[in-house]
Amino acid sequence: MALNYHQLHIFYNVAKLGSFSAAAQALHMTQPAVTMQMQSLEDHFGCKLLIRSTRGIELTEAGQTLLPFAVRSLELMRETEDAMSRFTHQLEGRLQLGASLTIGEYVLPRLLGPFGHQYPHIQIMLKVMNTSQIVDYILQHQLMFGLVEAPVDHPDIQIEPVMEDELKLVVPAGHKLDVQEGVDLEQVVKYPFVLREKGSGTRQVMEEELHRRGVGAADLNVVMELGSTGAVKSAVEAGFGITMLSPSSIKHELALGLLRMIPIRNASFKRRFFSIHLKSTLLPISAVTFLNFIKQPMAEDQGGA
Known part of the structure; x- marks a missing residue:
């Protein structure tokens, strides 16, 4: 029997997760099916790859030799699907993804329409939540992938940048800072702040840059912590404080003159938006196509913001 990529994928998950049951859950397979595929792979090579111990599943010497080749096979398949996705236009299926609030509420809506016209048979199921919640859902296999506003440091999560953004100082119209061309960071931190809740990507990026400064x-002086960008904007409009937000989230308020965006002269709050998914999961070609679709249009849209 010829060497099977699917079996290498299963082998990688068993080796990574340390048990047949955990691999079966990650791959949405039954445990007997995983066991059978591993037996077939061992039959192909004519040697034992895995052994059971009190600590779970461990690799034999042969299994340790095979593992880096399995990893390279996964990486090559991802690169192959990425390269070929632009030639595939008759895609079908359902994409379950999560997006952090700024991306889900203000960036993706402008892109889902054009994507739907180009790929009408792909159904997108979008959950909007904060970054830490998206990570939890992905780890629990409740989401295929996510789009987040800050890097994620987790050993089981694959992360890839998809666009750039920059937080700006946002104040209500008529605020003391509104009359100036630009302000220094030392001036800004004296005022009351209305911020997103801890765990949000926007809050994380802001605090990391402030720490560097x-x-x-x-x-x-944080006077309010709120769970959505819309709530933050309303509080700032009402004069409760100032904040840091993405320009894409305040276009309407800027046009109406309700909010003002003020440059900070001696600090830059640039950031990237990232796609995240389980390292042990190979994204379907429809997901790869979606990510490739949003990369260039998102970057261009933000550049004109």
Whole structure:
């Protein structure tokens, strides 16, 4: 029997997760099916690849030799699907993804329409939540992949940048900072802040840049922590404080003159948006196509913001 890529994929998951049951759950297979595929792979090579121990499943010497080749096979398949996705236009299926609030509420809506016209048979199921929630859903196999506003550091999560963005200082019309061409960071931190909740990508990026500039999170006068960008904007409009937001999220308010975007002269809050998924999961070609679709249009749209 010829060597089977599907079996290498299963082998990688068993080796990574340390048990047949965990691999079966990650791959949406039954445990007997995983066991059978591993037996077939061992029959192909004529040697044992896995052994059971008190600590779970362990690799034999042959299994340790095979593992890096299985990893390279997964990486090559991902590169292959990425390269070929632009030639595939008759895609079908359902994509279950999560998006953090700025992306889900203000960036993706402008892109889902054009994507739907080009790929009418792909159904997108979108959940909008904060970054930490998206990671939890992906780890629990409840989402295929996610789009988030800050890097994710987790050993089981694959991360890839898809676009660039920059947070800006946002103040209500008529605020003291509104009359200036630009302000220094030292001036900004003296004012009350309305911020997103801890765990949001926007909050994380802001605090990381402030930390690099010698300003700790405890140094800020945070008068409100709110769970959505819309709530933050409303509080700032009402004069409760100032904030940091993506320009894509305040276009309507800027046009109406309700909010003002003020440059900070000695600090830059640039960030990237990222796609994330389980390393042990190979994204379907429809997901790869979606990610490739949003990369260039998102970057161009943000550049004109």
